[in-house]
Amino acid sequence: MHVEENVPTARQYGTGWYLALWSGELTEGDVVPLKYFGRDLVAFRGDSGKAFILDAHCLHMGAHLGYGGEVVGDDLMCPFHNWQWRGADGANSNIPYLDRCIKKQLKTWLVHEQDGLIYFWFSRTGSEEPTYFPPKVIEAGRSDFYPVYPHGALKVEVTFPPQFAFENVADLSHLRTVHKWAEVPELNGAGAYGDMFHTDLTGTVPTRSGGATVRNENWQWGPGLIYSRLHGLHPTGQITAATPIDHETSSYSMSVWVQRIGEGEVPVGRAKAVIEEQRRQALNAEGNDRIIWDNMVYLDNAALVGDERKTIGVHRVWFQRFRSDTPPPTPPPIPVPEGTPYPQPTIEDDLDTASGSISESPAVHSTAETLQGG
Template identity: 30%
Template sequence: MHEEELFGVKEDNKQRLGLQSPDVNDDLCPERQETELTLIKVEVEDKDTPHIKEEVDTSSVKEEEEPLPFYNKEEELMLSDIKEEEMEEIVTKLVDEDCPSEESSSSSQHITTEGEKDHCKDSQEDGLLAPISDDNDAESHSPHTDDDEEQSEGVNLAVFRGEDGKAHVLDAYCPHLGANLAVGGRVVGSCIECPFHGWQFQGDSGKCENIPYAEKVPDFAKVDVWHSCEVNGQILVWFHCDGEEPQWTVPEQEEITKGEWVYRGRTEHYVNAHIEEIPENAADLSHLTYLHTPGIVSGVDLRYTKNKTWQFVQHHWKAQWASESSPFNHCSQMLLKHSLHVFGIHWPLLDLHVVARQVGPGLVFLRFDHSFLGSGMIMQSVTPVEPLLQCVSHTIFYQSNIPAFVPKFILKGESIQFERDVMIWNNKTYISKPLLVKEDSTIRKHRRWYSQFYSENSPRFQYQRDTLEF
């Protein structure tokens, strides 16, 4: 089979990611009928490599927040007593006096979302789409922060669904006195209400719509909005460290949208690793034979997986990886064929064909088809939580007419194999210039492909300091 045939992609690029949420089967997620309020904490992670901008679906980078000025008693004024122009002059004056200049601030000020350790250069196609929430469950995501060191440690988001059913993603902290909108706040129409003083902010624009004790709402009272899109039962937020608009969309899986495939389970793992190493696994073809050949009955502890007791069950793998061409050069594909051997005998009924398609730096769609066990999909998402800590979730959708134990068994088997990788990742170091042999050529190709998700402004994680002044 030619490489073009093997990795050709049929992509329906007609549907663009927008603010409107697609129809999702209500049976999958009954919670969609209720008002939802979720706190999302997303953190920047990195280690000597620039931060990735993960495609968190829709949005741009926030404008830098001005540090809160300190007022003297003589300068205390009520908002309602000053005009907007005067207020801007006062704030500008106080910021000039009290805040450090750009030149003296840390380089981490440009950090934003999903971080990486030490990486390649710029690319106009940077972006990170990380799931902020599942329709079946709430999930965390990664946004960005503009000019603040907290950026590298994470960002809090408030994710809620208005009474009209539309999902919104806002910065979690009220600009009034900093209360967390997602902790004790409530949904009022299409607004979220602060639990501290009752300020209400619109989900679409972030603009303050009502202050219960004030005669007038200042025009500049608002919180930053992360434009979100809801697709395949997930809410995604777009992040780009340079503030660029989304440059690609996440493909809709029609079987999920139409309800032909239903939700059958989800796993979540926290991995101590550079974010790039997780998707790089797809291009590391040689590790499949060594790490994943022992049967799943031998467990996840690598000290015992090659025990002779379990050698009668073995998984055999054949895989290929390749990046896709324009206009899908932000995507790559892995073709995987799995066969099971028991006591050396091949059981063809358990052969499994998997097509793993990665979209951007953090989303992978693993579609598998079986001769009599049906077909389904596992969606993998990688969300940075903090430097060198990733949250990896796997959500499975499967044919509705297939008994639930079948997809649950598949998800369990995938989880066991994945945890073997986790044991490696949790105890290894990231090498930006690894020693590779000819047979590792796909790893080199993958790193070249993945470099498009970094830019010159991608922050780097510092391993060490030159002095003892911490």
């Protein structure tokens, strides 16, 4: 087993897809320095329109390509001595004062871009190939929803590990105590399906005009991404992402698609309020969630009671599959009740990793719409 010595369980890195940045932050010719998983990285968009992520330091003399580097075709040119490195495979492609290239390659990171988000694949061992794909956001393809960038793109740097926030998908009782739902919501279905953990719940939230019934569906794909859909009040789709910067800090973000009001491109009225409420509760330092996550500790043997064992407990066991070569078996999911208007999720992967491309048949459906795509 690949072990990160002296790193607490909740702060260990997990293999999976993570959010690097929004597509709107990386237009053609842009070069952006990044730091994730304790490594300096650089993202750039080539003339072909493709996004690339490489290790950041030039193999000539160590200059950081993210500061002063320039895009040349689909290559990235170092600002120090103008050596060029290919985005596709990291190979040295040009040395301006030499008639040959050296046989060295920068590490390249597998990139997948969809729905206005740029994801990259992290392997804790360095050799694990993708076994799933980032979730496809239904709302991103609908004209009656605002584009996610820039108004629905929210991000902060935090010191709590991703698991603290992501356990919320399985923590029903906190919705009453922290978010002031009228009661603990009814659990329609929950459990692990391969690399995806799903919860579906219905409850009553307070509004100025009284209680309103809402349904919240969550699909956590791997250790770094959650796709949520809120039905009732104001329809919303959201990707919550947590990408470790190192073992002590993470980039925590929300990509929020809200249903349009009027014809403009800037959210107004209730749509704007939905985005601001997400910012207030989860991202602001004094928000309902943040004040807890920033100050809590992770208990490996938490005193879970009642249905918490079926939700939070199972989620914790499932989370370990991304950190271990021999994860413990995950209990079977709680069945979705008969009459729920969508079939239970199934995982059907078809990976073509030999060519570096990934294709996948539809894996999760909601009201006959595909949530998972290649």
